């Protein structure tokens with residue numbers, strides 16, 4: 001479970017209000033899509049959820065734990081995939097994964113089993129012995145995904161996870177997301193790919209200029225806005241130049 005209560009964050013001494021009084025509840029067993037145009041406040045929200053940015057106001061609950069009051073306990077519950085897979089280039093893949101396994105205290109036998117599974121499906125079994133600096137963008141992304149899942153986090157947070165993945169890897173990721181929520185875990189991810197959000201998510205929110213402007217199941221959002229497609233709703237709600 002993930003809950004955001006009246007979350008706000010400004011930059012530039014208060015001149016840029018990136019996130020403006022956002023409240024959301026993502027339930028257990030739910031895949032939640034976080035949509036919004038460039039600069040809407042998605043990454044800022046996600047960085048606050050994972051504890052990389054301090055909110056100006058508001059509360060974040062991770063599986064019922066207040067992130068501000070007990071940051072370590074809350075962060076133990078999170079698996080995080082950032083928008084860019086900037087990982088330690090001077091480590092080998094397996095060194096990086098074992099480092100994460102140590103940080104999250106994943107027992108040896110469970111770690112071995114999970115690593116074998118993810119490295120097999122992501123076709124990283126051989127590459128994991130090489131320096132991360134030699135990896136392609138997609139390989140780094142798959143390594144980060146493996147690392148984020150190593151402790152089987154109850155709350156899996158991803159910022160634009162599909163970027164740079166080939167169709168096979170994107171398919172695998174969608175399958176992993178479905179499997180994760182089927183275990184009763186929570187998946188929260190931002191995306192610009194509306195088709196993915198439409199097909200995969202139980203519920204969605206659209207953020208624009210820091211504010212949530214739509215939230216609910218796809219059917220609820222379509223009904224509220226009396227439009228046939230999420231694309232039309234998204235484009236209409238988020239404005240911009242007139243469309244053909």
Ligand SMILES: Nc1ncnc2c1ncn2[C@@H]1O[C@H](COP(=O)(O)OP(=O)(O)OP(=O)(O)O)[C@@H](O)[C@H]1O
Nearest residue numbers: 011012016018036037038039040041042043044045
């Ligand atoms: N470090 C920063 N300093 C000042 N302003 C920032 C900073 N980071 C983000 N912003 C501003 O905050 C707003 C929200 O940015 P954010 O990166 O959260 O949006 P986003 O929805 O993730 O965008 P994108 O889809 O382009 O990644 C934007 O106006 C952005 O310019």
